[in-house]
Amino acid sequence: MLTSNFHKSLLENLSTAVILLDQDLKAIYINPSAEVLLEVSGKRTNGAFVRDLFIETPDSTDSLKHSIEAGHSYTKREAEFLLHNGNIITVDYSASPAAGIAPPVLLIEIQPRDRLLRISREEELLANQETTRILIRGMAHEIKNPLGGIRGSAQLLERELKDPSLHEYTQIIIEESDRLRNLVDRMLGPNKAFTLESTNIHEVLERVYSLINVEAKDRVRLVRDYDPSIPEFQGDKEQLIQAFLNISRNAMQALTQQTGRKEPGNIIFKTRPLRQFTIGHTRHRLVLRVDIIDDGPGIPDNLLQNIFYPMVSGRAEGTGLGLSITQGIIGQHHGLVECESKPGKTNFIIFIPLENKLELE
Numbered sequence: 001m002l003t004s005n006f007h008k009s010l011l012e013n014l015s016t017a018v019i020l021l022d023q024d025l026k027a028i029y030i031n032p033s034a035e036v037l038l039e040v041s042g043k044r045t046n047g048a049f050v051r052d053l054f055i056e057t058p059d060s061t062d063s064l065k066h067s068i069e070a071g072h073s074y075t076k077r078e079a080e081f082l083l084h085n086g087n088i089i090t091v092d093y094s095a096s097p098a099a100g101i102a103p104p105v106l107l108i109e110i111q112p113r114d115r116l117l118r119i120s121r122e123e124e125l126l127a128n129q130e131t132t133r134i135l136i137r138g139m140a141h142e143i144k145n146p147l148g149g150i151r152g153s154a155q156l157l158e159r160e161l162k163d164p165s166l167h168e169y170t171q172i173i174i175e176e177s178d179r180l181r182n183l184v185d186r187m188l189g190p191n192k193a194f195t196l197e198s199t200n201i202h203e204v205l206e207r208v209y210s211l212i213n214v215e216a217k218d219r220v221r222l223v224r225d226y227d228p229s230i231p232e233f234q235g236d237k238e239q240l241i242q243a244f245l246n247i248s249r250n251a252m253q254a255l256t257q258q259t260g261r262k263e264p265g266n267i268i269f270k271t272r273p274l275r276q277f278t279i280g281h282t283r284h285r286l287v288l289r290v291d292i293i294d295d296g297p298g299i300p301d302n303l304l305q306n307i308f309y310p311m312v313s314g315r316a317e318g319t320g321l322g323l324s325i326t327q328g329i330i331g332q333h334h335g336l337v338e339c340e341s342k343p344g345k346t347n348f349i350i351f352i353p354l355e356n357k358l359e360l361e
Contacts, residue, residue, distance in 0.1 A: 017110035023103055025050045025064055037091075037112055039083055054081035067095045068106040078113055090114050132324075140184045151177040194332060199235040201288055201352075202226050205269050208244045212252055218264070219256045225270040230288055233354045235333055243329040244292065246322035247337075247348045251294035254346070258297050268293040279336050279351050290350040299341040307339060 011018055017034035019027060026049055030042040038053055045053060051061060056079055067074060073096040081089050090113040098105040154173040161167060209222055216222075248267060255265030270291040277287040299307060308327045327337050335352035 017112070019050075019053070019108040019110070020098075021050055021064070021068070021106040021108065023068060025061065025068075025106070027053060028105070034110065037089065037110060038081075039085055039087065052084065054083055056081055064095055064106060064108075068097050068104050071097045071104075073097065143184050144181055147177045147181050194236040194239060196234050197237060198232045199237050199240065200232050201230055201240075201271055201290065202228075204237060204240045204244060205271070205290070207241050208248050209269060211245060212248045212267070215249070216252050216256065220252050221264045221266045223266060223268045225268055227271050227273060230271055230273050231286075231354060233288065233352070235352070236329075239329045240333070243326040244290070244350070246326045247292050247350075250322060251292060251296065251346065251348075254296035255294055266293075266295050273354070274351075277351070279334070279353065282334075282353075284353040284355060286354040288350075288352045288354050290352075292348045292350075294346050295344055296346060298343040298346055299339070304339065304341055308337065 020029040075094040093110040158170040
């Protein structure tokens with residue numbers, strides 16, 4: 001169908017995904033960008049029906065058929081494609097009958113939107129995180145100063161009281177002042193300086209794996225899915241263990257407290273490298289991605305958008321500080337934590353740059 005090697009070469013070097021369909025909506029050409037986007041092989045999909053490549057809506061096939069028969073083009077924004085492997089991607093695409101070609105051919109151009117939507121979401125998350133950090137620092141200052149005065153006054157009062165039975169009340173004031181001060185310190189996150197050293201992410205996850213395995217006592221099944229090619233990076237090993245442990249403990253508690261479950265729940269630790277990946281405004285040559293996935297009840301929608309804020313918890317006995325601390329630790333490593341959740345699958349996704357030039361705040 002492509003009579004010119006030059007034209008074919010141009011198509012194969014485009015970053016835009018391009019698919020050519022015949023009158024029966026069967027693929028006659030898929031460029032490499034489309035292969036990557038749709039996660040298919042061009043050779044294997046030659047002659048495949050369009051619904052074997054992706055599924056949009058029940059009437060999308062009719063729209064494509066009408067476009068090629070009537071010679072009308074159309075464009076859709078932020079359409080969702082269900083791929084053959086079950087993944088869902090968000091795209092903009094246009095369908096245009098190719099002019100001057102017989103029999104008619106339909107040209108589909110696809111632009112992925114997931115990355116742009118993710119970058120926008122990350123920028124908002126980072127901005128909210130910085131705003132929260134400033135707010136907490138200001139609040140901590142305003143709380144800890146009067147707490148120090150209250151505690152000191154209670155100590156002085158205790159010395160002046162002649163009746164020892166009244167010391168119980170001053171001790172309550174002192175202990176509650178200390179408890180509030182410790183709570184504020186925890187909200188501020190780690191108070192010790194980061195210790196940078198060469199860090200292997202799998203050593204970190206193995207430590208977390210061992211701790212959760214002991215705490216779960218066979219009530220949870222732990223699965224490792226590691227990529228051994230991931231290089232070491234400069235990081236604070238102990239702080240990273242704490243960050244991943246906070247997420248894993250939440251997953252374990254969600255699974256062990258789930259009512260009506262007969263089989264042990266699963267927690268998967270998965271690592272993958274990502275190349276030329278953007279975190280916020282910065283593009284990194286190589287990024288580590290860690291997925292901590294559980295098959296528990298999921299996080300309610302009304303909590304999902306706020307789970308990284310301090311004091312937000314889905315458990316009555318929870319403090320709501322674990323995930324906030326985790327986001328702070330990963331943020332100190334110039335990374336980011338995201339969460340996707342639905343009933344039966346909650347996935348915490350951690351991105352950390354692997355460049356060896358880490359400047360910690």
